Amino acid sequence: MSTVKFIEKHGLYGADEQRAAEQAIEIIMREGIEAVRLAWPDQHGLLRGKSLTVPAFISALESGNAITMAPFFFDTANAIVFNPFTPDGGFSIDGLGGSPNVTMVPDPATLTILPWAEKTALVFCDLYTTDGQPFPLAPRTILKNTLANMATAGFKLVTGIEMEWYLTKLVDNGLETASLGAPGTPADPPTVAPVGRGYNYLLLDHLDEVDDTIRPIRTALSAMGLPIRSFDDEWAPSQFETTFDILEGVAAADAAALFRTATKQIAKRHGHIASFMCTPAIAGFYASGWHLHTSVVDANTGENLMISRDNAPLSELGRHYVGGTLAHGIAASVFTTPTINGYRRRRPYSLAPDRVTWGQDNRAAMMRVIGGTHDPASHVENRVGDSAANPYLYIAAQAAAGLDGIVNRTDPGPLSEDPYSEDVPQLPSTLSEAIGVLDHDAFYRKEFGDGFIDYMVTMKRSEVTRYEAWLAENPDESTYVNGVTDWEHREYFELF
Structure with a gap:
């Protein structure tokens, strides 16, 4: 029995994103890409994320990819500013206690081949909580919300x-x-x-x-x-x-x-x-x-x-x-x-x-x-x-x-x-x-x-x-x- 994947379940891709995802896969195959860096900007504007194999990236286009929210605890010297092991992680936001995972959802239209890194591409991501809601501390989400206004x-x-x-x-x-x-x-x-x-x-x-x-x-x-x-x-x-x-x-x-x-x-x-x-x-x-x-x-x-x-x-x-x-x-x-x-x-x-x-x-x-x-x-x-x-x-x-x-x-x-x-x-x-x-x-x-x-x-x-x-x-x-x-x-x- 098939299981509805994270992105479809929460309606995170429309028709444009679906087409962009198909095009991203075509480009990756045509160019012989071997690794895709999923990237998201943290609170300091630094890019963080993971380097995925191509099969893992294709899977992420349906299911997203889980990653720890731990970097959001750190200041510019990686001092741990918040206590992750309190009920709300110190954020006064429900559901963030215990340093839970968030889900990286690729923005497939941003696929970019990195000329300096052999057979490597980068895709920007948005972060979501496990219930499919935008992660409230993500700067890219803050900007998207402002531009939507x-x-x-x-x-x-x-x-x-x-x-x-x-x-x-x-x-x-x-x-x-x-x-x-x-x-x-x-x-x-x-x-x-x-x-x-x-x-x-x-x-x-x-x-x-x-x-x-x-x-x-x-x-x-x-x-x-x-x-x-x-x-x-x-x-x-x-x-x-x-x-x-x-x-x-x-x-x-x-x-x-x-x-x-x-x-x-x-x-x-x-x-x-x-x-x-x-x-x-x-x-x-x-x-x-x-x-x-x-x-x-x-x-x-x-x-x-x-x-x-x-x-x-x-x-x-x-x-x-x-x-x-x-x-x-x-x-x-x-x-x-x-x-x-x-x-x-x-x-x-x-x-x-x-x-x-x-x-x-x-x-x-x-x-x-x-x-x-x-x-x-x-x-x-x-x-x-x-x-x-x-x-x-x-x-x-x-x-x-x-x-x-x-x-x-x-x-x-x-x-x-x-x-x-x-x-x-x-x-x-x-x-x-x-x-x-x-x-x-x-x-x-x-x-x-x-x-x-x-x-x-x-x-x-x-x-x-x-x-x-x-x-x-x-x-x-x-x-x-x-x-x-x-x-x-x-x-x-x-x-x-």
Whole structure:
């Protein structure tokens, strides 16, 4: 007697997903794929999952694939933040006690062949509890729910990614001599060297110096179908910026996550370390950011609804969208800048925003308006993000805030000509401050749920508590590099 499989039982695939599953199997057979990495983004935006054989993957297209939810107990140093062996696992969510399994359900349309890993493909997954409900702590689910709210209102979010990062040469991996770490104590980071010298900007000589390393990354990203636009020489030594063409919704977050994973894995295979940590503790390095470009389009026609038809910088809807992102920008900080290190960007006159402002083509503003009257590419750029931000939560926080502004017709106030001198609310200057704001914020509790907000607040407070304990034992600031502590470098450099 046949048994109804998990995906059919809970109605998780519609006709589109069924067709995509059939096509995924055809591609795997045609290309001789031997392993499929099922991947899902965790609370930190890191990809986790399993590598399945082809028969196991085909089975997962019907039954899903069980995996422990244990990573959701861990902060950025794998400290165990919650006690899994309590009735609710410490989450205040029924059914999560005892570290139960969750089920990975492949999103078959995301099947991507990985050019750097022989005969290997990757598929993004959504997580479900054993009763077929979406796992409430999964960031990809949070984003999907937020975009569904936009769709109900008749809108779609179009996103462009512009992310800065560092490329360094591996000198010593330290595996034979250094600490390998423990829960709550990161391993010693590898010893690295810069790949370039001098502060420049868009210098082609710097790009040529590292072309042999960048080329396999660029080639792989293009082969995977990611809409890469450019690799740029950024401001600081060994700092680069990568930009993408526009993508919709979840596809943009998947692309950002896959880009970071691909860049790090390919670089390491070639004797380099790529890092999306904001400011590494390496002499001469500078802060990296993630500038998130967004526009709102009509869900049916695809028309850009932010285009101004008069002399205003944006349409009325676009201005209200900006108003929402400004109104909720302070509370969104844990999502846009989730690391202690990321708050080192928030300094006046540093090309990173330190307060809630908007401006016409002004890189000092939090929300930079790009375009003008009748410009079909009119959109806004949120310049507040940390390059280590979780793509799913960063985009979800932006979408929720913008939609709230549209619905409630939030006025963004006047454009700023000197954003660093405006008498407007300041953005949080530390992660600890940002956590406190989020904890008491009614808006994101309504949008993402109390359980998820309580979870993130507790998770990030663990990180801050460990950092503050280290500071108390290491008060000598003369040991910091670029003003960055050794704690931060250990915590974030190799992880992100």
